Amino acid sequence: MRPESAVTTAEMRKIEADAIESGSVTGLDLMERAGAGAVSAARERLMPDPAGKRVLILCGPGNNGGDGYVIARILHDLDAEIELRALGAPGQGAPDALANRKRWLEIGTVMPLDDSAAMGAQPDLVIDALFGTGLARGVDPAIFDPVRARIGAAPIIAVDLPSGLCSDSGQVIGAEGGILPATLTVSFHRPKRGHYLRDGPRFCGALAVCDIGLGATEGAVRLVRAPDGLGKGHGHKFSYGHALVLSGGMGQSGAARLAARAALRVGAGLVTIGAPAEAMPEIAAQITALMLRRVDDAGNFAGLLDDPRINALCLGPGLGLGPREAALIGTALVSARPAVLDADALTLIAADPELRSALHPNCVLTPHEGEFARLFPDIADRSEGPGWGKPDLVAEAARRSGCVILLKGPDTVIATPEGNVMLHAAAYERAAPWLATAGSGDVLAGLIAGLLARGAAPAAAAQTGVWLHTEAARHMGAGLIAEDLPDLLPRVLQDL
Ligand SMILES: NC(=O)C1=CN([C@@H]2O[C@H](COP(=O)(O)OP(=O)(O)OC[C@H]3O[C@@H](n4cnc5c(N)ncnc54)[C@H](OP(=O)(O)O)[C@@H]3O)[C@@H](O)[C@H]2O)[C@@H](O)CC1
Ligand SMILES: Nc1ncnc2c1ncn2[C@@H]1O[C@H](COP(=O)(O)OP(=O)(O)O)[C@@H](O)[C@H]1O
């Protein structure tokens, strides 16, 4: 089953506490299932038969360590050779972990983590059960020193999270080196936000999420899924909308052409590029099914927008940053048409409070990190950590600006003014590193504009656009350039 949401530490604790309070399960049951799930994942992916294998298990002072003691017991029963090293014993605040440590001590021993003199031979597998969702501050890198030297090439399984990774923000909380990067991270019930955000995927290695019987309880941040299908029915071209993409001047029209082609490929009935006279020959020489209209200034742009069939706008890619362009953005916003604002449109809005105040709920803003910081410097400045990560800052920006915000990256976050937040992770089996190429953001803006033209609501267009964008890149893989993306869409759409 694919998870529907990614949870915070606070949400996970509440889900667990509610289940325990309802009487349907105990904390010990959950810990047992978590330990058993981690062992199953290890056997499926890394070590099918643990018999005779050396396993080094690192246990912390909380419930993450408790999972580690369960894992030690199960692997011992499967005839693995266990070396268990602990960073202190669980306190009274973690009774389930304490109980599992006691059970382990009936069959094995516990050595201190920092006693390097007594270190055994190189392990075949390392289990990192030092810290999970309870990580409250940076980990002292020195605690890893005794084990780091002898892990060698052994794979590392992180229980719930690689120790040192913040579960809410995906950032390493402390100093460089204050984390144990994993080969495989095994989490429980739902992925944590930090598995997908920022540095999370790099430190988690691969990700497995196992069911521990907590039902369909979800967190607030939904994971973006494949759209249901974007087929065309009985309509004619005007049934699928007419998108207008504004272009910059001569030599600057590539971005608009990329966006326009993407809008047409995603199924907008008609797509027109609006360009200044000087750029028209250059554009005309490059396009066929796309249409071209002259847009010299805000006056003739407003005339074009008198046509009510133009129902979606793509503003910003390659547009330019002068007074003409600012006036065009103003005209577009006054028209209240559904619109994607990207690139130069975002820079113009960041510098002009009047333009910013004209934003409306049918706008989708698609900043990258730099543009986001220009638009919302105070929000971007706040450092991320427990309780505050990328979804929270995008939600705050959407609430403040009254429109949909899509903050780009391998961890794209989309938020609406009403407080709905979606996370699209181009990570793990959906990694798409070749999207880091000039012009790929222009294609994304065009996809969203095309979907708006087809009648999608702004947040839905943003989610579908970002999913298709990543999927197209995955179809091509290495060697991808932005020009390829629109022409990969037919394959993606036909597979839906
Ligand atoms: N929720 C669920 O449904 C289930 C949860 N389960 C498991 O429980 C895990 C969460 O357990 P948890 O809440 O006990 O926190 P955990 O990660 O063990 O760390 C807390 C301990 O570490 C300490 N500590 C913190 N930071 C530190 C630092 N930098 N350096 C040094 N010490 C530091 C902290 O000390 P303190 O801050 O109190 O001084 C405290 O002692 C979760 O990830 C999952 O594996 C499963 O069993 C199944 C069901
Ligand atoms: N490593 C990556 N993995 C997945 N997607 C990425 C990666 N790097 C960039 N992207 C995506 O590529 C696009 C780049 O957009 P942008 O930064 O605006 O570039 P440009 O302005 O050159 O078009 C965004 O949609 C971003 O999410």
Ligand SMILES: [K+]
């Ligand atoms: K861990």
